Amino acid sequence: MSATSPLLKPDWRLFGRRSGRTAPTRWLALAIGIAALTVMPVVSLVVIALTGVSDNWAHLISTVLPESVRVTALLMIGVGLLSAVVGVVTAWLTASFDFPGRRFFAWALVLPLAVPTYIAAYCVTEFLHFAGPVQTTIRDVFGFATRRDYYFPEIRSLGGAILILSSVLYPYVFLTVRMVFVMQGRKAADVARTLGASPFGAFRRVLIPMARPAIAVGVALALMETVNDIGAVEFLGVRTLTFSVYSTWLNRGDLAGATQLALAMLVVIVCLVLVERWARRDQRYTIQRGDKPAEGHLRLSGWHAAGAVLACALPIAFGFGIPAIILGDYALKRLDQFSDPALWSALETTVIVASCAGLVTILAAFLMGYGVRITGSKKLLTLVRVGSLGYAVPGTVLAIGILIPLAAFDNALDAFLRAEFGVSTGLLLSGSGLAIVYACCVRFMAMGYGSMESGFAKLSPHLDHAARTLGKSPGQTLTAILLPLMRPALLTGFMLVFVDSAKELSATILLRPFGFETLATFVYASASRSAFEDSAVAALLIVLIGILPVLALTRSILAKAQ
Amino acid sequence: MTRFKMIATAALGLSSALGAATAACAADVNIYTSRQPELIQPVLDAFTKDTGLTTATIFIDKGLEQRIAAEGTNSPADLIMTVDVGRLAAAKDAGVTQAVTGEAINENIPAEFQDADHQWFGLTARGRVVYASKDRVDTDALTYQDLASDEWKGRLCTRSGQHQYNIALIAAYIEHYGEDAAREWVTGLRDNLARRPEGGDRDQAKAIFAGECDIALGNTYYVGKMATNEKEPEQKDWANAIKVIMPTFDNGKTHVNISGVALAKNAPNRENAIKLMNFLSSDEAQKIYADLNYEYPLEPGIETSDLVAGFGELNPDDISLSDIASHREEASRIIDEVAYDSGPQS
Numbered sequence: 007m008s009a010t011s012p013l014l015k016p017d018w019r020l021f022g023r024r025s026g027r028t029a030p031t032r033w034l035a036l037a038i039g040i041a042a043l044t045v046m047p048v049v050s051l052v053v054i055a056l057t058g059v060s061d062n063w064a065h066l067i068s069t070v071l072p073e074s075v076r077v078t079a080l081l082m083i084g085v086g087l088l089s090a091v092v093g094v095v096t097a098w099l100t101a102s103f104d105f106p107g108r109r110f111f112a113w114a115l116v117l118p119l120a121v122p123t124y125i126a127a128y129c130v131t132e133f134l135h136f137a138g139p140v141q142t143t144i145r146d147v148f149g150f151a152t153r154r155d156y157y158f159p160e161i162r163s164l165g166g167a168i169l170i171l172s173s174v175l176y177p178y179v180f181l182t183v184r185m186v187f188v189m190q191g192r193k194a195a196d197v198a199r200t201l202g203a204s205p206f207g208a209f210r211r212v213l214i215p216m217a218r219p220a221i222a223v224g225v226a227l228a229l230m231e232t233v234n235d236i237g238a239v240e241f242l243g244v245r246t247l248t249f250s251v252y253s254t255w256l257n258r259g260d261l262a263g264a265t266q267l268a269l270a271m272l273v274v275i276v277c278l279v280l281v282e283r284w285a286r287r288d289q290r291y292t293i294q295r296g297d298k299p300a301e302g303h304l305r306l307s308g309w310h311a312a313g314a315v316l317a318c319a320l321p322i323a324f325g326f327g328i329p330a331i332i333l334g335d336y337a338l339k340r341l342d343q344f345s346d347p348a349l350w351s352a353l354e355t356t357v358i359v360a361s362c363a364g365l366v367t368i369l370a371a372f373l374m375g376y377g378v379r380i381t382g383s384k385k386l387l388t389l390v391r392v393g394s395l396g397y398a399v400p401g402t403v404l405a406i407g408i409l410i411p412l413a414a415f416d417n418a419l420d421a422f423l424r425a426e427f428g429v430s431t432g433l434l435l436s437g438s439g440l441a442i443v444y445a446c447c448v449r450f451m452a453m454g455y456g457s458m459e460s461g462f463a464k465l466s467p468h469l470d471h472a473a474r475t476l477g478k479s480p481g482q483t484l485t486a487i488l489l490p491l492m493r494p495a496l497l498t499g500f501m502l503v504f505v506d507s508a509k510e511l512s513a514t515i516l517l518r519p520f521g522f523e524t525l526a527t528f529v530y531a532s533a534s535r536s537a538f539e540d541s542a543v544a545a546l547l548i549v550l551i552g553i554l555p556v557l558a559l560t561r562s563i564l565a566k567a568q
Numbered sequence: 569m570t571r572f573k574m575i576a577t578a579a580l581g582l583s584s585a586l587g588a589a590t591a592a593c594a595a596d597v598n599i600y601t602s603r604q605p606e607l608i609q610p611v612l613d614a615f616t617k618d619t620g621l622t623t624a625t626i627f628i629d630k631g632l633e634q635r636i637a638a639e640g641t642n643s644p645a646d647l648i649m650t651v652d653v654g655r656l657a658a659a660k661d662a663g664v665t666q667a668v669t670g671e672a673i674n675e676n677i678p679a680e681f682q683d684a685d686h687q688w689f690g691l692t693a694r695g696r697v698v699y700a701s702k703d704r705v706d707t708d709a710l711t712y713q714d715l716a717s718d719e720w721k722g723r724l725c726t727r728s729g730q731h732q733y734n735i736a737l738i739a740a741y742i743e744h745y746g747e748d749a750a751r752e753w754v755t756g757l758r759d760n761l762a763r764r765p766e767g768g769d770r771d772q773a774k775a776i777f778a779g780e781c782d783i784a785l786g787n788t789y790y791v792g793k794m795a796t797n798e799k800e801p802e803q804k805d806w807a808n809a810i811k812v813i814m815p816t817f818d819n820g821k822t823h824v825n826i827s828g829v830a831l832a833k834n835a836p837n838r839e840n841a842i843k844l845m846n847f848l849s850s851d852e853a854q855k856i857y858a859d860l861n862y863e864y865p866l867e868p869g870i871e872t873s874d875l876v877a878g879f880g881e882l883n884p885d886d887i888s889l890s891d892i893a894s895h896r897e898e899a900s901r902i903i904d905e906v907a908y909d910s911g912p913q914s
Contacts, residue, residue, distance in 0.1 A: 069904035136778035137802060152779035162766045240728070243766030245909050253730040256630060257900035259658060339799050402630045409631070413638035420642055433642050437635075516631045520594060520624040520644070531604050531627055536768035537793070539800055 037377025037386055040370045043444075044393030044451050047407035048272075051265050051399065054407070058262020062254050066267070070250055077164060078246045078271075081239075082229050084168030085175060089228045090221055092172065092321050093179025097217075098209055099318060101187035102195065104303040105311040111318040112184075113557060118325025119177040119502075120552025122509040122526070124237030125545050126174045126325065127167075128538050129332035131241070134161045167244045171232055173325035179224030181498065182460070186217045189464075205304060218289075222282050223456055229278070230398040230452060233271055237511070237533075247271055248400045261406070268403045275398045330549065336542030343543040352523040353547055356508055359439065359524060360551070363446035364504035367454035368496055370447060375458035376484060380470075390455060397452040401512025408445050409517060412436040437519045445513035446503070453502035461495020462488075501559040505552045525551075594644050595624035597840045600636065601649040602629050603827050608649065611857045615847050621840050633662035636832055645832040646841035648688075652732040654739075656688040656828050657893035665830040671842055676849035676867045681826055684890045690826035691848050692863035695788040695882045696737045697822065698813040699773050704782045710815045712741065712823070715783070716756025722912070724760040725772045725781035729903035733769075733787060733825060738902060739895035740823045743887055747898055755906045764911030770794060770806070777809040787825070788812065788882070792862030792875050812879040821885040827863070 099105070100112045118126075134140050141158055150156045160166065194216060198208035214221075239246050247267060255264035306314050343349060374390050377383070396404050413436040423429045435441055447454075465488065473483040489496075511526040518527070525548045532541035601608060605625045612623045628635060632655070636643050648659050659665050665687045668674065673689050674682070681690030698710055715724065726734065742750040762781035767774075772784035773794060794807035814822045829848060835841050847853050854865035859873050864882060871877075903909065 065901055065904065069901075070907065070909075073907065073910060135774075136780070137774065154779060160763075162764075241767065243728070243764050243909075249730070252630070253900060253904075256658075257654070257730055257732070257735050258897045259661060261634070336800075406631055406634050409635060409638050413640065417640050417642055433639060433644070436639065437644070512630075515627070515629060516635060518626060520598065520626050522626070527627065530629075531606070534629065535604050535607075536770045536790070 033377045034381045037374045041389040041393050047448050050411045051407040055265040055269050060260050060263030062260050062263040074245050074247045074250050085171045085232045086225050088172035089176035089179050090225050092176040094183050096318050097180050097184035099314045103306045105306040105314040114322050115180050116177045116556045118174045120549045121174050121329045123235050127170050127238035127241045129329040130170050131161050132332050133328045162242045167242045175228035178227040182220040182224040183217045186220045233398050234400050251400050272398050333542045333546040336539045337546050352525050352528050356524040360504045360507040362443045363507035364500040367447045367503045368499045371454035371458040375462050379462050394452040394455050396448045405513040405516040441517045442514050446507040450503045450506045454499045457495045457499030461492045497559045501555045504555050508552050595622035597623045597646050597844050598644045599625045599647045600628050600645045601625050603649050603651045607861050611853050633659045633664050636664040637662050641834050643834050646835040646837050648830045651827045653826050653889045653893045654732050654896045660687045664833050666833045668831050672846040673849040680886050680888045681866050688830035690828045690866050692827045692858045693824040694863050695822050695824050698815050699784045699786045699810040700813050701776045701782045702811050710813050712815045716753050720760040722762050723782040725775045725784040726765050728765045729908035735896050735899045736825045737823050738899035740892045742895040743891050744817050751902050754902050758908045761912045765909050773806045773810050777806040788879050789862040821883045824884040
């Protein structure tokens with residue numbers, strides 16, 4: 007891209023005012039161009055919502071809406087709290103203390119991220135239902151015969167949904183918060199300790215407030231995924247607003263009403279984020295350069311060590327262990343599927359799509375992040391943030407928002423070329439692999455841009471000034487100074503987008519061309535005829551390819567940090 | 569510099585490779601289907617063997633009509649195949665289908681299983697029936713109305729009322745008895761629920777096996793699938809725990825839903841597509857297609873497999889499916905109005 011040429015003229019000033027066609031203007035134009043592409047699907051949904059007339063609102067408000075608002079609110083509060091507590095506590099333990107297995111937990115706690123929510127819901131239900139291993143054992147031990155003979159909590163419930171969703175979504179909090187604790191926490195905690203605070207006191211009064219922006223980012227990601235989820239909540243019989251979005255659209259043929267409802271949910275999410283930002287408006291979070299990551303950890307022993315091990319092991323067992331056992335068990339009975347060439351080609355497609363999506367998203371996020379950094383443009387920032395909201399829109403609804411403008415573009419191009427040159431391009435973008443990569447970029451820009459934003463925030467503007475003073479061109483500053491320093495952020499962002507793209511289902515299924523199978527579509531084909539177990543091998547492969555970047559990249563990031 | 573270039577090049581390179589690799593590999597007949605491809609492929613293979621025409625499928629679920637509509641005149645879709653009459657009707661409503669007249673399929677498929685304007689055609693039928701516990705339920709005959717009677721209080725399990733199969737059943741009830749009667753009936757069903765609606769039809773059989781409920785609503789073919797599941801033999805136990813009761817309306821007939829086909833409005837290979845439609849309604853294809861999923865062929869005179877025959881005699885309702893489909897919106901609203909999915913009110 008153009009970053010290789012000396013784009014920025016010598017009179018370029020960091021955060022300087024725009025002066026004609028100077029470099030920041032061009033950076034701004036580039037960044038706005040990219041941001042516009044990420045915003046387009048949300049905009050097209052707004053158009054659908056505003057141009058359509060829905061006769062379902064009165065019906066919804068007088069029937070299911072109050073209950074589904076309540077359920078959705080409780081689900082969000084539950085998932086928000088539980089994933090925050092689990093994520094923060096495990097991040098604190100692994101960053102500050104030494105106990106048996108700490109190094110293992112430091113990366114294994116990320117593993118549940120590789121498990122799609124719908125697979126987690128299915129597996130945990132299998133594990134805990136009447137005919138599953140847990141209840142069968144209980145009946146054998148106590149001699150019960152039927153479900154009515156004893157009490158067992160119902161996993162298919164709001165509580166169960168909170169537990170299951172949190173168990174695979176807490177890693178967002180763990181990842182963002184742990185980075186803060188590892189990079190900055192030790193010094194602050196040490197100061198607090200010398201002033202007489204207990205380790206827990208330091209945690210509560212110093213570390214948690216310090217990590218608040220990171221907690222907010224992680225929890226926001228978890229909540230966005232919670233509201234866009236339909237597979238897991240539908241399976242668990244939890245009627246969220248998302249459920250009403252789909253029944254309004256599919257059973258009542260009212261896409262406009264469904265879109266209006268989905269956008270209303272989006273507005274609520276935006277308000278939550280704004281309120282949280284407003285609540286800490288007077289606080290400043292600065293990073294002292296030269297802070298070294300913690301060396302040496304407080305050693306835990308006895309009950310404390312056992313408690314720490316348990317606190318770290320439980321989330322992994324629940325979010326990763328149970329799904330792995332259930333899928334592994336089904337897969338063992340279906341070893342013949344491993345010789346199915348269709349499975350391997352689906353695996354290949356999945357890896358290619360996820361890699362492309364990861365790279366393109368990070369590239370776009372990096373350029374937009376840099377655009378915001380050097381121009382300080384509030385408009386651009388707003389645009390970028392709106393583009394990141396795609397993640398909170400129910401997947402298939404967002405996919406419609408992607409499909410319509412792409413197909414309209416294709417048809418317009420085709421009509422133009424036919425009229426002018428007699429050439430037909432047909433559907434160039436929609437219904438191609440590119441459309442799916444684009445869809446993943448839009449859906450997961452929140453992770454990509456979030457990583458870039460926190461990465462850039464850690465780099466002082468003085469770096470840019472220094473590089474410029476030493477005669478580096480701005481393009482060189484970007485690539486020689488900022489890019490290497492941004493490595494952890496780039497890797498984290500890539501990993502998150504890769505893992506989520508490998509799990510992506512709803513947009514892929516709607517936008518794919520003939521013969522285009524990913525592992526997720528493989529799984530869905532079975533799940534949709536309630537024979538999920540037949541796709542256990544494919545589901546296991548989704549988890550496995552999600553693990554690989556988690557392993558490679560967390561280890562590489564942690565190796566740097568430690 | 570180089571790294572940046574590397575990332576950019578890799579991203580663009582991979583993307584264009586992806587674009588090239590997935591460039592439309594269309595065939596003589598292109599099918600958008602919400603019926604699982606593996607339940608279609610054997611019959612498509614038979615078609616290819618007979619005619620030499622190739623086929624390609626994409627499995628699309630939600631949004632199938634929107635995709636064809638958005639693709640407009642450039643849409644590669646020739647045929648739309650679905651598993652629920654509601655989806656066929658939605659495709660017609662979205663204006664993405666076209667009529668087929670004067671063809672073999674018009675003759676082969678009984679009128680009540682065709683759209684009134686011949687915009688879509690049923691191919692196979694599945695009964696929406698009652699799974700009942702062999703141990704705890706004595707009767708072998710029920711009407712749909714019976715399911716709402718007090719006798720079954722706390723004994724009924726179903727999947728979500730908003731699921732398309734339940735929507736179609738309620739829509740049929742509306743067609744028979746009117747909307748108010750249907751609301752009353754669904755309220756009665758709700759009061760009989762043993763638990764909140766959840767899972768799929770198989771899960772209801774499992775719940776009967778587990779003793780959580782005594783009767784459930786389900787499609788016929790799931791019984792066949794469970795009874796023959798060699799990979800998960802425990803499902804045979806679920807199938808063994810239940811018997812199939814064919815409930816009836818006042819006319820003595822049972823509600824059936826269909827899997828079906830429609831010709832896409834801008835089908836680029838219209839002639840070949842109609843050939844395939846005719847083939848799908850032929851004796852040969854009807855037999856294969858129905859047996860694949862333990863369903864009932866719609867062309868009269870084709871025998872069902874022994875396993876399907878073992879469910880008991882199905883006497884399919886003869887009210888028109890297009891009339892049923894026209895009530896699905898009311899049905900969906902009734903489910904919300906009586907808060908069916910919130911489960912038993914106590």
